[in-house]
Amino acid sequence: MSETSPTPQTDKKTVLSVRDLKTAVATPQGQKIVVDGLSFDLREGETLCIAGESGSGKSMTALSIMRLLPEPMARIAGGTIDLGGRDLTALGESEMRKVRGDDVAMIFQEPMTSLNPVLTIGRQLREAVLAHESVSRAKADARALEILRDVRLSEPEQRLKQYPHELSGGMRQRVMIAMALACHPKVLIADEPTTALDVTIQAQILQLMRDLQKETGTAIVLITHDMGVVAEMADRVIVMQHGRIVEDNAVAPLFAAPKDPYTAELLAAVPKLGAMAGKDPANAHLQDGAAAKVVEVEDLTVRFNLKGGVLHRVVSRVHAVEGVGFDLHRGETLGLVGESGCGKSTIGKALMNLVPWEGSIRVCGEHVMRSRTAAADRGYRRNLQMVFQDPYASLDPRMTVGDLVGEPLVIHGLARGQELEDRVAGLFRRVGLTPEQMRRHPHEFSGGQRQRICIARALALEPKAIVADESVSALDVSVQAQVLDLMKELQDEMGLAYLFISHDMAVVEQVSHRVAVMYLGQIVEVGTRRQIFENPQHSYTKKLLKAVPIPDPGRRRDAFEVPTGEIPSPVLPLGQSVERVRYVDVGNRHLVAEAP
Amino acid sequence: MGSYILRRVLQSLLILLGISFLTFVLLYLIPADPARQIAGRSATAQTVENIREQLGLNLPFYQQYFRYLTGLVQGDLGRSYLQKTEVGELIASRLPATLLLMLGAIVCELAIGLTMGLVAALRRNTAADTSLMVLSFVGVSSPQFVIGILLLYVFAVQLGWFPIGGYGTFRHMVLPSLTLGFLGAGWYSRMMRSSMIDVLRQDFIRTARAKGLKRWQVLFGHAMPNALLPIIAMIGIDIGLFMSGIVVVESVFGWPGIGQLAWQAIQRVDIPIIMGVTLVSAFAIVLGNFLADMIAPLIDPRIKLR
Numbered sequence: 001m002s003e004t005s006p007t008p009q010t011d012k013k014t015v016l017s018v019r020d021l022k023t024a025v026a027t028p029q030g031q032k033i034v035v036d037g038l039s040f041d042l043r044e045g046e047t048l049c050i051a052g053e054s055g056s057g058k059s060m061t062a063l064s065i066m067r068l069l070p071e072p073m074a075r076i077a078g079g080t081i082d083l084g085g086r087d088l089t090a091l092g093e094s095e096m097r098k099v100r101g102d103d104v105a106m107i108f109q110e111p112m113t114s115l116n117p118v119l120t121i122g123r124q125l126r127e128a129v130l131a132h133e134s135v136s137r138a139k140a141d142a143r144a145l146e147i148l149r150d151v152r153l154s155e156p157e158q159r160l161k162q163y164p165h166e167l168s169g170g171m172r173q174r175v176m177i178a179m180a181l182a183c184h185p186k187v188l189i190a191d192e193p194t195t196a197l198d199v200t201i202q203a204q205i206l207q208l209m210r211d212l213q214k215e216t217g218t219a220i221v222l223i224t225h226d227m228g229v230v231a232e233m234a235d236r237v238i239v240m241q242h243g244r245i246v247e248d249n250a251v252a253p254l255f256a257a258p259k260d261p262y263t264a265e266l267l268a269a270v271p272k273l274g275a276m277a278g279k280d281p282a283n284a285h286l287q288d289g290a291a292a293k294v295v296e297v298e299d300l301t302v303r304f305n306l307k308g309g310v311l312h313r314v315v316s317r318v319h320a321v322e323g324v325g326f327d328l329h330r331g332e333t334l335g336l337v338g339e340s341g342c343g344k345s346t347i348g349k350a351l352m353n354l355v356p357w358e359g360s361i362r363v364c365g366e367h368v369m370r371s372r373t374a375a376a377d378r379g380y381r382r383n384l385q386m387v388f389q390d391p392y393a394s395l396d397p398r399m400t401v402g403d404l405v406g407e408p409l410v411i412h413g414l415a416r417g418q419e420l421e422d423r424v425a426g427l428f429r430r431v432g433l434t435p436e437q438m439r440r441h442p443h444e445f446s447g448g449q450r451q452r453i454c455i456a457r458a459l460a461l462e463p464k465a466i467v468a469d470e471s472v473s474a475l476d477v478s479v480q481a482q483v484l485d486l487m488k489e490l491q492d493e494m495g496l497a498y499l500f501i502s503h504d505m506a507v508v509e510q511v512s513h514r515v516a517v518m519y520l521g522q523i524v525e526v527g528t529r530r531q532i533f534e535n536p537q538h539s540y541t542k543k544l545l546k547a548v549p550i551p552d553p554g555r556r557r558d559a560f561e562v563p564t565g566e567i568p569s570p571v572l573p574l575g576q577s578v579e580r581v582r583y584v585d586v587g588n589r590h591l592v593a594e595a596p
Numbered sequence: 597m598g599s600y601i602l603r604r605v606l607q608s609l610l611i612l613l614g615i616s617f618l619t620f621v622l623l624y625l626i627p628a629d630p631a632r633q634i635a636g637r638s639a640t641a642q643t644v645e646n647i648r649e650q651l652g653l654n655l656p657f658y659q660q661y662f663r664y665l666t667g668l669v670q671g672d673l674g675r676s677y678l679q680k681t682e683v684g685e686l687i688a689s690r691l692p693a694t695l696l697l698m699l700g701a702i703v704c705e706l707a708i709g710l711t712m713g714l715v716a717a718l719r720r721n722t723a724a725d726t727s728l729m730v731l732s733f734v735g736v737s738s739p740q741f742v743i744g745i746l747l748l749y750v751f752a753v754q755l756g757w758f759p760i761g762g763y764g765t766f767r768h769m770v771l772p773s774l775t776l777g778f779l780g781a782g783w784y785s786r787m788m789r790s791s792m793i794d795v796l797r798q799d800f801i802r803t804a805r806a807k808g809l810k811r812w813q814v815l816f817g818h819a820m821p822n823a824l825l826p827i828i829a830m831i832g833i834d835i836g837l838f839m840s841g842i843v844v845v846e847s848v849f850g851w852p853g854i855g856q857l858a859w860q861a862i863q864r865v866d867i868p869i870i871m872g873v874t875l876v877s878a879f880a881i882v883l884g885n886f887l888a889d890m891i892a893p894l895i896d897p898r899i900k901l902r
Contacts, residue, residue: 101806
C-alpha cells in the first residue's frame with residue numbers, strides 16, 4: 001500500500017460524533033428499527049466508508065444525519081449526532097436548515113434525478129451559496145463559476161447557463177459535488193455517488209473527491225455497496241448488516257483479516273478483477289474443440305431514426321449497432337462488455353427481435369427473419385430466451401409466479417393441466433425454489449428469488465441460448481454470486497449458451513469463456529477470457545480495465561490513471577455513416593480493431 | 597423551431613378544413629329548408645324556388661361546399677338567413693364579451709383550483725385534504741346550469757351582492773366567471789394535488805432541502821415549476837371545454853356572447869350562424885392547444901419543438 005493516504009490521525013480533531021443512533025420506520029406491521037445503535041467518530045480529512053448490502057440501513061444512516069428522513073414514516077428514535085458541540089437530533093427544523101449544506105452536505109446516488117430539471121445549473125449553484133451566505137447575486141454567481149472550476153467541469157461558463165438534461169451523468173455528478181462543497185462543509189456525506197456511473201466516469205469522480213478532500217480537508221462519509229470503491233477510498237470502514245455495525249476497522253486490516261464472519265462472506269462474494277488470471281475456463285460441451293454454433297450473427301446493424309423538419313422526415317440517426325458479428329457456441333458464455341450507450345443491450349434486443357435490425361442472425365442454423373409469421377417467431381423463440389436486468393419490473397405483479405413461469409409453455413401450446421403443473425414445479429426445483437411457492441405473487445419474493453423466477457421462465461421452453469442483459473447487476477453481491485452459480489450449473493448440465501451482457505468487468509471475467517468489448521456500436525476487441533483480461537490490446541479495453549476499482553487496499557492506486565473525456569455521440573446526421581473498424585488477428589482468433 | 601411552427605400551422609389548417617366539411621355535411625342533412633324559412637309561410641313556390649336559386653341551394657352538394665369554402669378563404673362566413681346580416685360581423689360583435697368571460701373563468705379556476713390542490717397536497721391525508729377533494733368532486737360532477745342557478749339564487753337574489761344578469765361592469769363578471777370556472781377548478785385541484793405530491797417525492801426536492809433552502813424556497817422555487825407542467829398543457833384543452841360551457845352560462849346570465857348567439861341560432865335553425873360559431877370555436881380550440889404547446893418549452897427546457 002503506497003502510504004500517501006492518511007491512516008489513523010489521532011491528532012486531528014473529531015468533527016462528527018454519532019452515538020447509539022436509532023432510526024425507526026413505520027410499516028404496516030408496526031415500527032421497524034432500520035438503524036440500530038450506530039456509533040462512530042469522524043475526524044477532519046478522514047474518509048469513512050459505510051459498506052453493506054441493500055437493507056443494511058446505510059442510506060438511512062446518511063438521511064438521519066442530514067435529518068432528511070421521509071417523516072413521519074421514518075424518524076430518529078434515539079441517540080445523538082454531535083457536530084461541533086451541537087446535537088443535531090435536538091435541533092428544530094429552522095436550525096437544522098442552517099446546518100444542511102453549510103456544515104454537512106450530501107451528494108446522492110442518482111445524478112440523473114437529483115438536479116431540478118427546469119432550473120439552470122447556475123441558478124441551482126447560486127442558490128446553494130445564497131442559502132448560507134448573505135452576498136450579492138453577482139458574488140454568488142461568481143462563486144458558482146469558481147466552484148464549477150474546482151470540480152474540473154469543462155467549459156464552466158457555458159455550463160452555468162445549461163439545464164441538467166444537457167449534461168451527461170458524470171458531469172451532473174460533478175455539479176452535485178460542486179453544490180455540496182459550495183459552502184465548504186465540514187462533513188460531506190456521499191450516498192453511492194458513483195453507483196449509477198460507468199467505470200471510467202466512476203474513476204474520474206472518485207479521483208475528484210480525493211483531490212478536493214486534500215485541498216479542503218473535508219471529512220467524507222462514503223456510503224457504498226461496492227467493496228472495490230471501499231478499498232480504493234476508505235481510511236476506515238464500517239460494515240453494516242440489518243441496521244447494526246458488524247465490524248468497524250481501518251481499511252487495511254479489515255480487508256486483510258476480517259473479524260466478523262459476515263464481512264468475510266461479503267468480501268468473498270465480491271467478484272475480483274484478475275481473480276481468474278491463468279485459469280482456462282472449462283466448457284463441458286467444448287471437449288472436441290468444435291461445439292455446435294447456437295447463434296451466428298453477421299453484420300448486425302441497428303439504427304434508430306430521429307425525425308425533424310416541416311415534413312417530419314428523418315434528419316439524423318442513432319447508430320446504435322454497426323456491423324457487429326459473433327458466434328455463440330453450445331455450452332459457452334460470451335461476455336459482452338462496454339459502457340452505457342455502446343449498444344450492448346441493443347444487440348440483445350435485436351437478437352430477440354424487439355428492435356428493427358439489419359444483417360443476418362441465425363439461431364440453431366436457421367435464419368431469423370425480421371418480419372415473420374407468428375408460427376416462425378415461436379419456433380425460434382423456443383431456442384433463444386432472455387433474462388432481463390430488473391427482476392422487480394419484469395414480472396407481472398398481478399400473476400402468480402407459477403403462472404408466469406408456465407406462460408411460455410401455454411403460449412407455445414406445449415403443456416396443459418397436470419402436465420403444465422408438473423413441469424412448472426420441476427422448473428421451480430431446478431432454480432432452487434420450492435413448488436409450494438408457485439401460488440405466490442412476485443412481491444412476496446426477494447430480488448434474488450425473483451431473478452431465479454425469471455431464469456425459470458426463460459428455461460421453460462428448454463432454449464439453447466439465453467440472452468442475459470445485466471441480469472445480476474441489480475442484485476447484492478452475495479445474492480449475485482448465488483445466481484451466477486445457478487447459471488453456471490444450468491450451463492454445465494444443459495449445454496446452455498449465454499450471451500452475458502454486462503458493464504461489470506469483474507463479473508464478466510468470472511463467467512465468460514469469450515469476451516467481446518463494445519465501443520460506440522462496434523466490437524473493438526474479441527477473444528478468449530485470458531486474451532482480453534490478461535493481454536488486452538485495444539486502447540479502450542485497457543482503459544476500461546484500468547478504471548475498475550480493485551477490492552484490495554494493498555493495490556490501491558493513489559493517483560488513478562484517470563481516463564479523461566466522455567464517449568462521443570452515436571447520433572449522426574442523415575447521409576453520414578460510421579466508419580467500420582477493421583480487425584487484426586493478434587493470434588489465436590484474438591481480434592482487435594485497428595487504430596483508425 | 598421555425599419548421600415546427602410551420603408544420604403545426606399546416607396541421608391546424610387541415611383540422612379546420614376537416615371540421616368545416618363535417619359541420620357542412622351535418623347541417624346539409626338537417627331536414628329544414630332554408631329557402632322556405634327565408635321566404636316565409638305565405639310565399640309562393642316560385643318565390644321559394646327563386647331564393648333557392650339565389651343562394652345556390654339547388655346546386656349539388658360538392659359545389660355548395662366549394663362555394664362556402666371559397667367564401668371562407670376570403671374571410672366571408674356567409675349571411676344569416678334570418679337576421680339578414682353578415683355572420684362574421686355578428687360573431688365579431690359578440691366575441692369580446694365571450695373572451696372576457698373566458699378570461700375571468702381561467703383566472704377563477706386557476707386561483708381556486710391551484711390553491712386547493714396545493715393545500716391538499718401539503719396536508720395530505722388530513723381532514724382538510726379530504727374535504728377539499730370532496731369539494732373538487734362536487735365541482736367536477738355538477739352541471740353548469742345547476743351551479744349557475746345556485747350562485748344566482750344565493751349571491752344575487754338572496755344576498756344581493758351581484759347583479760342577476762347582464763354585462764358591463766366587473767360585478768357583472770363575477771358570477772358567470774365562477775360558474776364557468778367551477779368545473780375547471782375541480783379538475784385543476786385534483787391535478788395539482790397529484791402532480792405536487794409526485795414532485796415532492798422527487799430526488800431533486802431532497803437535494804434542494806439538503807442545500808439548506810427554506811421551506812418556501814423548496815416549495816415555490818423547485819416544486820412549483822415542475823408541478824405546473826402538466827397543468828399548462830391542460831389550459832389549452834380547457835378552451836374547448838369552455839366553448840361548450842359558454843352556451844349554458846351565457847344563457848343563464850344573459851351574457852351577450854357567442855354562446856348566446858349560437859343558442860338562438862340553433863333554436864331558429866339559422867345554419868350560417870351555427871356554421872360560423874362552430875368554426876370559430878374550433879379555431880379557438882386549435883389555437884389554445886397550439887399556444888399551450890408553444891409555452892411548454894419555455895417552462896420545461898427538456899421539451900424541444902422540432
